[in-house]
Amino acid sequence: MKDEVLIDIKDVKKHFPLSKKWFAEKKYVKAVDGVSFSIKKGETFGLVGESGCGKSTTGRLINGLIKADSGEIKFKGKNLANISEKDWKKYRKPMQMVFQDPYASLSPRLKVKDILSEPLKIHYPKMPNDEKKKLVTELMDKCGISEFHLEKYPHEFSGGQRQRIGIARSLILRPELIIADEPVSALDVSIQSQILNLMKDLQEEFGLTYLFISHDLSVVEHISDRVGVMYLGNLVEIARKRQIFEDPKHPYTQALLSSIPQPDPKKKRETIVLTGEIPSAANPPSGCKFHTRCPAAMEICRKIVPELKQLGREQYTACHLY
Amino acid sequence: MNHILQVNNLQTAFKTDKGMQTVVHGISFHVDKGEIVGIVGESGCGKSVTSLSIMRLLHDTPGKITGGQVIYNDHDLLRLPESSMKGYRGKELAMIFQEPMTSLNPVLKIGKQLREPIQLHLKMSKADAAEHAVKVLESVGIPRAKDIMEEYPHQLSGGMRQRVMIAMAISCKPSLLIADEPTTALDVTIQAQILSLMKEIQKENDMGILMITHDLGVVAEVCNRVIVMYAGRVVEETTVELLFENPKHPYTKGLIASVPKIGSGSKRLHSIPGTVPSPTNMPTGCKFAPRCKDVMDFCHTEEPGLIEEDGHSCRCWLYQDQRQGAMTE
Numbered sequence A: 001m002k003d004e005v006l007i008d009i010k011d012v013k014k015h016f017p018l019s020k021k022w023f024a025e026k027k028y029v030k031a032v033d034g035v036s037f038s039i040k041k042g043e044t045f046g047l048v049g050e051s052g053c054g055k056s057t058t059g060r061l062i063n064g065l066i067k068a069d070s071g072e073i074k075f076k077g078k079n080l081a082n083i084s085e086k087d088w089k090k091y092r093k094p095m096q097m098v099f100q101d102p103y104a105s106l107s108p109r110l111k112v113k114d115i116l117s118e119p120l121k122i123h124y125p126k127m128p129n130d131e132k133k134k135l136v137t138e139l140m141d142k143c144g145i146s147e148f149h150l151e152k153y154p155h156e157f158s159g160g161q162r163q164r165i166g167i168a169r170s171l172i173l174r175p176e177l178i179i180a181d182e183p184v185s186a187l188d189v190s191i192q193s194q195i196l197n198l199m200k201d202l203q204e205e206f207g208l209t210y211l212f213i214s215h216d217l218s219v220v221e222h223i224s225d226r227v228g229v230m231y232l233g234n235l236v237e238i239a240r241k242r243q244i245f246e247d248p249k250h251p252y253t254q255a256l257l258s259s260i261p262q263p264d265p266k267k268k269r270e271t272i273v274l275t276g277e278i279p280s281a282a283n284p285p286s287g288c289k290f291h292t293r294c295p296a297a298m299e300i301c302r303k304i305v306p307e308l309k310q311l312g313r314e315q316y317t318a319c320h321l322y
Numbered sequence B: 001m002n003h004i005l006q007v008n009n010l011q012t013a014f015k016t017d018k019g020m021q022t023v024v025h026g027i028s029f030h031v032d033k034g035e036i037v038g039i040v041g042e043s044g045c046g047k048s049v050t051s052l053s054i055m056r057l058l059h060d061t062p063g064k065i066t067g068g069q070v071i072y073n074d075h076d077l078l079r080l081p082e083s084s085m086k087g088y089r090g091k092e093l094a095m096i097f098q099e100p101m102t103s104l105n106p107v108l109k110i111g112k113q114l115r116e117p118i119q120l121h122l123k124m125s126k127a128d129a130a131e132h133a134v135k136v137l138e139s140v141g142i143p144r145a146k147d148i149m150e151e152y153p154h155q156l157s158g159g160m161r162q163r164v165m166i167a168m169a170i171s172c173k174p175s176l177l178i179a180d181e182p183t184t185a186l187d188v189t190i191q192a193q194i195l196s197l198m199k200e201i202q203k204e205n206d207m208g209i210l211m212i213t214h215d216l217g218v219v220a221e222v223c224n225r226v227i228v229m230y231a232g233r234v235v236e237e238t239t240v241e242l243l244f245e246n247p248k249h250p251y252t253k254g255l256i257a258s259v260p261k262i263g264s265g266s267k268r269l270h271s272i273p274g275t276v277p278s279p280t281n282m283p284t285g286c287k288f289a290p291r292c293k294d295v296m297d298f299c300h301t302e303e304p305g306l307i308e309e310d311g312h313s314c315r316c317w318l319y320q321d322q323r324q325g326a327m328t329e
Helices: A055-062 A085-092 A112-123 A129-142 A159-171 A189-206 A217-223 A241-246 A251-259 A299-303 B047-055 B082-088 B110-122 B126-139 B158-170 B188-205 B216-222 B240-245 B250-258 B322-328
Strands: A005-017 A028-040 A044-048 A070-075 A095-098 A177-181 A209-214 A226-231 A234-240 A309-312 A315-317 B003-016 B019-032 B036-040 B063-072 B093-096 B176-180 B208-213 B225-230 B233-239 B307-309 B312-314
Touching: A005 A055, A005 A209, A028 A055, A028 A070, A028 A209, A028 A234, A044 A055, A044 A217, A055 A070, A055 A177, A055 A209, A085 A095, A095 A159, A112 A129, A112 A159, A129 A159, A159 A189, A189 A217, A189 B250, A209 A217, A217 A241, A226 A241, A226 A251, A234 A241, A234 A251, A251 B188, B003 B047, B003 B208, B019 B047, B019 B063, B019 B208, B019 B233, B036 B047, B036 B216, B047 B063, B047 B093, B047 B176, B047 B208, B093 B158, B110 B126, B110 B158, B126 B158, B158 B188, B188 B216, B208 B216, B216 B240, B225 B240, B225 B250, B233 B240, B233 B250
Parallel strands: A044 A209, A044 A226, A095 A177, A177 A209, B036 B208, B036 B225, B093 B176, B176 B208
Antiparallel strands: A005 A028, A005 A070, A226 A234, A234 A315, A309 A315, B003 B019, B003 B063, B225 B233, B233 B312, B307 B312
């Protein structure tokens, strides 16, 4: 069971046009530039990277909020890349999203009970109201919001509670995959840990698969089974969590790991401070996109794009060093 | 006293529908020369209001300082007329804000924004100020500083803008720098650059830095001494080593345990139940009592004082004799 592949994406690309003028020179932001990975049923796949690396776009491509330019996106073996908008409705049901901003992602004009029962109305139009209410109440209870809050509006809740509502909404249709895009980034640490624990409990209870998108490596380490590291639209490393954090291979992963300030003043580790800025995705460097900031850059890196290469069991790195 | 900044019993209140609500409740601390002091706490604990109060930058907000002293070089900044406060702000005390996009003026060239405080405070001519500005930009690691003087803030990346902010803040060689979440909006690799830059600048100029942050990792990395705030009060204060080695207050302990640490695996995270109380609905007694795992009956009725022992202050009944505390109340 554990090895059943739920999501399998191959060489997915999404380039956003920069100018819509007719005769202007065609320029593109290469947000996602050939990304491939798969997620097995029941696991948590963490996607990390800095702003603009394409991790959120990847999440949105998977559940069809934006359409890929090329490549395959398979959900349980079915290629979703070319299906019609009508069919999407069927496929979005088993994959739901949790968004970063618990303030912007809940409609301010709907009561909590309406926010939660709306998906039911759309997907099960014939479901009687009291059954809907029962489902909503049960789920809210599991997410730690008591029944008497159901009549309230989102603005009456704190950020952490709102994120609980967002999570409950994503679960109401009993999905198999949850795409969580920075679900805890807007929260304080003490609340962040409540939400992370909740997500783990729910995963166990409902047998969920998570695609967990975050810029925060410590959070990703905590929740994930496998991790993919993205840089400027490409995956530079995929491995089991332990391998990524104990023996990172790609120089970018190494630098990223060493940059995280650790809450331990005695652990004075060598921080690899990367020089330079993250290049723009509209005009990425040639060859390996990381070569402009890489401490180990060689001549070849400037010219040839490295492919993802298998280094160990389940460890893949795109770097000319290996 | 050799403290560059001494804050005594500072109180700040905000005007709300329900009258004035005190959000900073008589906090006291000091910053010494060449020292980085961190103020940590979660959103709404009053850490940013504290920094704005010190700089007297509350006039655009419904906030008002209602008591206390902010002593800088033997002068109480709170008693100065606004005109002389202007002589301090930017020259003696400078500030870096979290959002480098919103805190730079979008319609003025970087050069003009940088020159302004230099011309004003160091009484330099336009040409000299420009030359000085380029030097400062170079010192914060900005490549092609001369070109950047002619550019607008939107042309720069987030990390570059924060460097410009830092350059602006240190251009008049202040002796105290207040940094309010200076790296929160930045990516980790850029955060690492900015933090190491700030440490460097601090050493070079022997400044004092008051670092306001919610990130315990940042505190551990750069601070010498830490003040933990909760609900507008200081709940713990000590050196950074002691704080992480032997945190006393249950809130500090919970906060440290809540942070996922690299290499600690997927163990269940510690979490503090409940949320920060709102200023309109403060519990009586210890403000942390409703969320505290070591709570005692007494905590709900009486608020503990901030008691210092061997350079480690803590506001908690666990470390104080209750009856003795009650008698001195």
